[in-house]
Amino acid sequence: MSLVSSAAVAEHASRDSCWIVVHGKVYDVTDFLDEHPGGSKIILKYAGADATEAYEPIHPPNAITDNLPTDKHIGTVDPDTVVKVVKEVTEEDKRRQALLDARPPLDEIINLHDFEAVAKAVLPPKAWAYYSSASDDEITIRENRAAFQRVWFRPRILRDVTSVDWSTTILGQKSSLPVYISATALGKLGHPDGELNLTRAAGKHGVIQMIPTLASCSFDEILDAALPGQPLFLQLYVNRDREITKKYVQHAEKRGVKALFITVDAPQLGRREKDMRMKFVGDAGAKVQEGQKDIKQDQGVARAISSFIDPSLSWKDIPWFRSITNMHIILKGVSTPEDALLAYDAGLQGIVLSNHGGRQLDTARSGLENLPPIIAALKTRGPWPNPNFSVFIDGGVRRATDVLKALAMGASAVGIGRGFLYAFASYGQEGVEKSFQILREEFEMNLRLLGARNLSELTPDMVDASGLHQHVGLTPPDNLFNTTYQPLRLAEFRDAKL
Numbered sequence: 040m041s042l043v044s045s046a047a048v049a050e051h052a053s054r055d056s057c058w059i060v061v062h063g064k065v066y067d068v069t070d071f072l073d074e075h076p077g078g079s080k081i082i083l084k085y086a087g088a089d090a091t092e093a094y095e096p097i098h099p100p101n102a103i104t105d106n107l108p109t110d111k112h113i114g115t116v117d118p119d120t121v122v123k124v125v126k127e128v129t130e131e132d133k134r135r136q137a138l139l140d141a142r143p144p145l146d147e148i149i150n151l152h153d154f155e156a157v158a159k160a161v162l163p164p165k166a167w168a169y170y171s172s173a174s175d176d177e178i179t180i181r182e183n184r185a186a187f188q189r190v191w192f193r194p195r196i197l198r199d200v201t202s203v204d205w206s207t208t209i210l211g212q213k214s215s216l217p218v219y220i221s222a223t224a225l226g227k228l229g230h231p232d233g234e235l236n237l238t239r240a241a242g243k244h245g246v247i248q249m250i251p252t253l254a255s256c257s258f259d260e261i262l263d264a265a266l267p268g269q270p271l272f273l274q275l276y277v278n279r280d281r282e283i284t285k286k287y288v289q290h291a292e293k294r295g296v297k298a299l300f301i302t303v304d305a306p307q308l309g310r311r312e313k314d315m316r317m318k319f320v321g322d323a324g325a326k327v328q329e330g331q332k333d334i335k336q337d338q339g340v341a342r343a344i345s346s347f348i349d350p351s352l353s354w355k356d357i358p359w360f361r362s363i364t365n366m367h368i369i370l371k372g373v374s375t376p377e378d379a380l381l382a383y384d385a386g387l388q389g390i391v392l393s394n395h396g397g398r399q400l401d402t403a404r405s406g407l408e409n410l411p412p413i414i415a416a417l418k419t420r421g422p423w424p425n426p427n428f429s430v431f432i433d434g435g436v437r438r439a440t441d442v443l444k445a446l447a448m449g450a451s452a453v454g455i456g457r458g459f460l461y462a463f464a465s466y467g468q469e470g471v472e473k474s475f476q477i478l479r480e481e482f483e484m485n486l487r488l489l490g491a492r493n494l495s496e497l498t499p500d501m502v503d504a505s506g507l508h509q510h511v512g513l514t515p516p517d518n519l520f521n522t523t524y525q526p527l528r529l530a531e532f533r534d535a536k537l
Contacts, residue, residue: 041114052087060089065113096227099257152519158461166228173397174309180397183435186405195490205482212270215245221454222274227255229464236463240471242266304372306350376416389429406432414449439481447497
């Protein structure tokens with residue numbers, strides 16, 4: 040690539056000729072403006088300038104090189120022409136730094152709710168809105184948590200629980216916890232190292248990470264940060280271009296990924312209104328936008344990064360997936376016994392009972408509530424548990440007791456997404472490691488109190504789930520969750536002299 044001066048880049052600052060700089064490389068994105076999933080507005084804001092700061096948190100490093108034709112790769116910015124700009128420290132920057140400095144020390148963090156409370160305080164508003172938002176009226180995200188409060192333990196007594204063991208095997212891979220790290224997107228919105236915080240902590244503590252398709256870090260960057268032999272799973276959003284999907288899946292398998300979790304509950308991403316409202320805050324836009332019609336103006340970060348997802352994905356595609364990989368294939372986002380049986384009959388290796396963290400179809404039932412009827416349906420296919428077919432759940436999990444309830448009711452293991460996300464957004468890798476420690480301590484105590492020496496001794500008669508389907512009635516409020524939950528707000532009047 041040839042060297043390009045900063046002055047030359049600055050000459051291309053219009054809709055008719057738009058160049059941007061990302062990580063020191065110059066790209067001509069003129070023809071891409073109206074194809075950009077997030078709309079042209081955000082690109083035009085950085086026309087003729089360095090867009091790295093805006094680009095990096097919501098794109099893997101290779102996104103622009105993979106999606107822009109090579110003839111649009113103009114060159115490298117001549118470092119001798121770059122004017123060092125001292126970033127202005129805003130009042131918001133000062134406020135956030137003061138909050139970071141005032142964080143509770145890690146030894147005062149005693150549960151996963153604490154991480155969420157810290158993250159809510161220290162994250163930039165757009166990051167918090169993206170991470171915490173759910174669809175429509177956010178009923179399902181709250182129900183995911185509330186469902187666990189409707190299941191009660193029936194502990195057994197006078198059992199020798201001197202030694203208890205909560206380790207397990209998940210899809211043939213050893214795990215120190217009956218929990219895996221569920222995929223959550225855009226880790227760099229919360230921390231400069233993004234998903235690498237999870238990878239490094241997981242390798243150190245024997246926990247399995249599921250890599251998200253929409254990670255801020257590149258896939259290979261994450262794999263390179265893993266320890267030799269560290270088990271990893273891959274979450275997949277299926278691309279409209281099947282050749283891209285095939286290449287991605289087969290590359291993952293070559294790099295040693297053990298299982299493929301195909302997301303099936305997102306033919307279109309839900310309306311996450313907290314995230315969407317962030318599009319209307321600040322960012323008045325560049326002069327070059329005036330008079331121009333932008334696209335997707337009311338969509339937040341979620342939709343801006345997801346337009347490639349194929350809504351035509353269907354059961355007819357399952358044989359094709361089985362033909363391109365030998366990895367375990369699991370469907371992530373199953374809700375009904377009917378679909379669970381279709382997955383089983385299709386020869387897949389498992390399902391995740393998930394509603395996408397409440398971010399898709401609002402008022403969909405929780406994974407926990409769907410668990411009993413799905414387990415009952417699978418028992419009609421033969422002896423259960425079946426070593427060749429796993430049932431996972433995720434959504435709303437904040438305590439080891441949540442996991443133990445799910446396991447006792449038939450789940451193979453449980454995914455935690457936001458809990459670990461908030462841990463690294465608050466404290467980096469050390470936060471994730473602390474979250475593992477908290478869960479270990481909770482598992483040890485609660486297994487003893489339940490009278491179970493290991494996970495195989497968790498049985499359905501240790502829980503009373505008779506009230507799980509009752510969505511009305513008196514239950515103790517979950518004060519910790521209610522404290523961190525941020526209610527939705529309505530459209531607001533702009534400042535005006537009335």
